[in-house]
Amino acid sequence: xxxxxxxxxxxxxxxxxxxxxxxxxxxxxxxxxxxxxxxxxxxxxxxxxxxxxxxxxxxxxxxxxxxxxxxxxxxxxxxxxxxxxxxxxxxxxxxxxxxxxxxxxxxxxxxxxxxxxxxxxxxxxxxxxxxxxxxxxxxxxxxxxxxxxxxxxxxxxxxxxxxxxxxxxxxxxxxxxxxxxxxxxxxxxxxxxxxxxxxxxxxxxxxxxxxxxxxxxxxxxxxxxxxxxxxxxxxxxxxxxxxxxxxxxxxxxxxxxxxxxxxxxxxxxxxxxxxxxxxxxxxxxxxxxxxxxxxxxxxxxxxxxxxxxxxxxxxxxxxxxxxxxxxxxxxxxxxxxxxxxxxxxxxxxxxxxxxxxxxxxxxxxxxxxxxxxxxxxxxxxxxxxxxxxx
Amino acid sequence: xxxxxxxxxxxxxxxxxxxxxxxxxxxxxxxxxxxxxxxxxxxxxxxxxxxxxxxxxxxxxxxxxxxxxxxxxxxxxxxxxxxxxxxxxxxxxxxxxxxxxxxxxxxxxxxxxxxxxxxxxxxxxxxxxxxxxxxxxxxxxxxxxxxxxxxxxxxxxxxxxxxxxxxxxxxxxxxxxxxxxxxxxxxxxxxxxxxxxxxxxxxxxxxxxxxxxxxxxxxxxxxxxxxxxxxxxxxxxxxxxxxxxxxxxxxxxxxxxxxxxxxxxxxxxxxxxxxxxxxxxxxxxxxxxxxxxxxxxxxxxxxxxxxxxxxxxxxxxxxxxxxxxxxxxxxxxxxxxxxxxxxxxxxxxxxxxxxxxxxxxxxxxxxxxxxxxxxxxxxxxxxxxxxxxx
Numbered sequence: 001x002x003x004x005x006x007x008x009x010x011x012x013x014x015x016x017x018x019x020x021x022x023x024x025x026x027x028x029x030x031x032x033x034x035x036x037x038x039x040x041x042x043x044x045x046x047x048x049x050x051x052x053x054x055x056x057x058x059x060x061x062x063x064x065x066x067x068x069x070x071x072x073x074x075x076x077x078x079x080x081x082x083x084x085x086x087x088x089x090x091x092x093x094x095x096x097x098x099x100x101x102x103x104x105x106x107x108x109x110x111x112x113x114x115x116x117x118x119x120x121x122x123x124x125x126x127x128x129x130x131x132x133x134x135x136x137x138x139x140x141x142x143x144x145x146x147x148x149x150x151x152x153x154x155x156x157x158x159x160x161x162x163x164x165x166x167x168x169x170x171x172x173x174x175x176x177x178x179x180x181x182x183x184x185x186x187x188x189x190x191x192x193x194x195x196x197x198x199x200x201x202x203x204x205x206x207x208x209x210x211x212x213x214x215x216x217x218x219x220x221x222x223x224x225x226x227x228x229x230x231x232x233x234x235x236x237x238x239x240x241x242x243x244x245x246x247x248x249x250x251x252x253x254x255x256x257x258x259x260x261x262x263x264x265x266x267x268x269x270x271x272x273x274x275x276x277x278x279x280x281x282x283x284x285x286x287x288x289x290x291x292x293x294x295x296x297x298x299x300x301x302x303x304x305x306x307x308x309x310x311x312x313x314x315x316x317x318x319x320x321x322x323x324x325x326x327x328x329x330x331x332x333x334x335x336x337x338x339x340x341x342x343x344x345x346x347x348x349x350x351x352x353x354x355x356x357x358x359x360x361x362x363x364x365x366x367x368x369x370x371x372x373x374x375x376x377x378x379x380x381x382x383x384x385x386x387x388x389x390x
Numbered sequence: 391x392x393x394x395x396x397x398x399x400x401x402x403x404x405x406x407x408x409x410x411x412x413x414x415x416x417x418x419x420x421x422x423x424x425x426x427x428x429x430x431x432x433x434x435x436x437x438x439x440x441x442x443x444x445x446x447x448x449x450x451x452x453x454x455x456x457x458x459x460x461x462x463x464x465x466x467x468x469x470x471x472x473x474x475x476x477x478x479x480x481x482x483x484x485x486x487x488x489x490x491x492x493x494x495x496x497x498x499x500x501x502x503x504x505x506x507x508x509x510x511x512x513x514x515x516x517x518x519x520x521x522x523x524x525x526x527x528x529x530x531x532x533x534x535x536x537x538x539x540x541x542x543x544x545x546x547x548x549x550x551x552x553x554x555x556x557x558x559x560x561x562x563x564x565x566x567x568x569x570x571x572x573x574x575x576x577x578x579x580x581x582x583x584x585x586x587x588x589x590x591x592x593x594x595x596x597x598x599x600x601x602x603x604x605x606x607x608x609x610x611x612x613x614x615x616x617x618x619x620x621x622x623x624x625x626x627x628x629x630x631x632x633x634x635x636x637x638x639x640x641x642x643x644x645x646x647x648x649x650x651x652x653x654x655x656x657x658x659x660x661x662x663x664x665x666x667x668x669x670x671x672x673x674x675x676x677x678x679x680x681x682x683x684x685x686x687x688x689x690x691x692x693x694x695x696x697x698x699x700x701x702x703x704x705x706x707x708x709x710x711x712x713x714x715x716x717x718x719x720x721x722x723x724x725x726x727x728x729x730x731x732x733x734x735x736x737x738x739x740x741x742x743x744x745x746x747x748x749x750x751x752x753x754x755x756x757x758x759x760x761x762x763x764x765x766x767x768x769x770x771x772x773x774x775x776x777x778x779x780x
Contacts, residue, residue: 069711069712069713070686070709070711070712070713072685073685073686073712074686076681076682076685076686077682077683077685077686077715078682080678080681080682080685081678081682081717082678094713100682101679101717101718101719102682102683102715102716102717103715103716103717104686104713104714104715104716105713105714105715106712106713106715107711107712107713288470288471288472289491291466291470292466292467292468292470292471292490292492293467293492295462295463295466295467295470296460296463296464296466296467296494319460321459321460321497322459322460322463322496322497323459323460323484323494323495323496323497324494324495325467325492325493325494325495325496326492326493326494327471327491327492327493328491329491
């Protein structure tokens with residue numbers, strides 16, 4: 001029988017539960033959380049691609065591990081029941097969970113059935129990431145592809161470009177976002193063009209995005225949490241994993257995943273080397289224009305048309321059923337009078353929203369060439385957007 | 391060409407849009423809003439069962455009516471475009487909508503294609519409803535049936551029980567909620583057992599629920615808004631409608647609907663005349679117990695078992711896959727030692743949540759008889775709940 005802080009236990013179930021498969025027909029043991037009490041109370045989840053581990057303090061004797069069924073239901077019950085402490089006791093085929101006036105016997109699986117979560121036992125690369133580094137990931141996040149066929153685009157590619165500067169790249173084939181991030185505290189080497197999966201990044205941003213403490217991002221050989229240290233000779237460490245680990249209140253939380261096993265395309269080819277035309281626009285006015293037209297343009301498939309006016313741009317949206325609309329935005333540019341180019345409204349908006357400066361600079365060639373969208377005052381970040389035929 | 395306040399216009403589109411069918415394959419003209427500028431700018435919506443009318447001030451000459459396509463898209467565009475005034479101008483087959491730097495030509499239908507919204511021209515019953523009366527409707531709202539086969543249960547039945555007291559009744563066959571509401575300001579007569587549709591009540595609560603001004607609830611013969619007063623002799627007024635009308639900032643908003651054409655069952659039969667057993671429990675503790683167990687009981691189909699303990703009740707939930715749980719609540723009661731009764735957790739919770747006092751009183755007979763759940767300090771409201779076999 002062990003005891004732990006009720007709120008920390010509920011929080012740990014929530015955090016580790018992020019990797020629990022919600023799908024009703026998933027393998028049953030993947031719908032459980034593995035619970036171990038050795039040193040700390042450790043709660044592990046896995047959907048076989050992303051793995052989580054939440055640790056809290058406990059009192060009592062070390063117990064055998066087990067895999068707890070229906071962790072989201074247990075968390076809701078514990079949250080509502082109140083009380084300061086929660087009691088866990090392993091019984092035959094069930095685990096007793098008691099707190100406040102609640103006394104529940106929850107079904108369990110044998111611990112060995114659960115794949116568990118790995119930890120980095122042989123760190124090959126490590127860096128402390130703070131709010132700025134997490135913000136950089138959040139900024140290029142919209143450009144990550146969600147299409148399954150080109151699975152190697154379902155993540156962020158990281159490349160060391162020298163001088164402790166790392167280039168973070170995301171693209172879905174329609175738009176490309178690049179952010180150069182200085183990581184002066186980085187130790188070790190990251191393999192070139194390693195691809196961090198989207199699910200890992202999403203979970204990292206969701207859990208640690210508002211954390212005030214830096215989190216440890218590492219890459220290296222991994223072992224299960226309960227592997228004794230003596231078995232961790234380099235030759236025994238398992239597959240190479242990415243992991244991020246940090247403190248969230250009373251819970252130590254770690255996320256692990258393998259990098260995506262694929263080759264990220266050479267994006268340098270699509271970045272225009274030089275551009276003939278440029279437009280500079282107030283960012284707030286541009287975002288307002290796109291948002292206003294975007295709703296009329298029915299979602300993401302409809303193109304917005306950009307034409308040159310003497311004192312700015314005219315942006316137009318049309319819909320075969322509902323009509324058409326134009327919006328004039330003041331801008332300084334060197335476009336020819338008959339210039340016309342089309343962009344997907346949602347993608348264009350994403351590129352503008354990833355910027356934070358006052359001005360947006362568009363760098364354009366012909367209406368079929370990739371265009372660059374950037375903040376002239378921020379050289380670390382830019383987007384490349386493919387135009388649409390209009 | 392007419393002009394109106396942009397924010398009021400957007401608000402009016404939103405309010406009237408509540409009755410616009412969202413379904414993609416609905417009749418196209420029901421996806422539009424009818425716009426007329428005669429006296430006031432009037433925006434009418436209809437899904438053929440619930441009708442809305444929002445009115446705002448305008449400047450300019452009266453114009454012909456038209457039915458505006460894609461009103462939700464127009465509203466989003468107008469909201470984002472900014473500017474103080476919006477300009478509306480009817481053109482051939484389109485309407486020009488301009489504000490700020492936005493200039494849109496939106497497709498229209500002929501006004502005659504739109505069914506429009508009725509107003510009560512011959513009030514047979516009318517009453518000003520304030521926050522207390524709306525709260526009474528909100529309280530019994532959870533018991534309204536959503537099942538289509540017994541369509542006459544899809545609303546609230548109202549019955550004049552004398553002394554300016556009106557009984558509001560809702561039931562879905564599993565639970566029954568009754569609220570007696572004094573309406574001393576009521577004028578005229580309401581037909582006995584009139585059924586107010588759920589959609590009308592939901593829209594009324596959503597739009598006027600936080601209104602500080604009283605709203606006018608009326609019943610009577612209805613005519614279209616633009617019918618000249620001279621045509622409103624009693625013999626010309628159309629079908630009998632329910633309506634509610636109030637001011638929301640710069641917008642006058644009205645909702646109209648026919649009452650449900652059916653016979654509400656005689657609920658008096660299921661209200662137990664006398665009860666052998668009673669239980670008195672602290673409401674907060676009971677709600678906490680149900681919520682804690684409810685999450686384990688997997689949604690609404692699983693029963694919660696209530697058994698008598700010397701100093702209170704033991705409530706138990708069980709799930710064939712996940713295990714079982716018990717929760718002890720202190721209570722004073724006169725139940726026999728072997729008493730056992732089951733209730734649907736969600737329904738029980740709804741009945742407890744509809745109460746606001748400190749204590750809940752359960753009035754019980756045998757495990758198969760309807761039970762009463764009430765606040766002993768509040769005689770105006772009570773619920774009757776059918777038990778489940780456990």
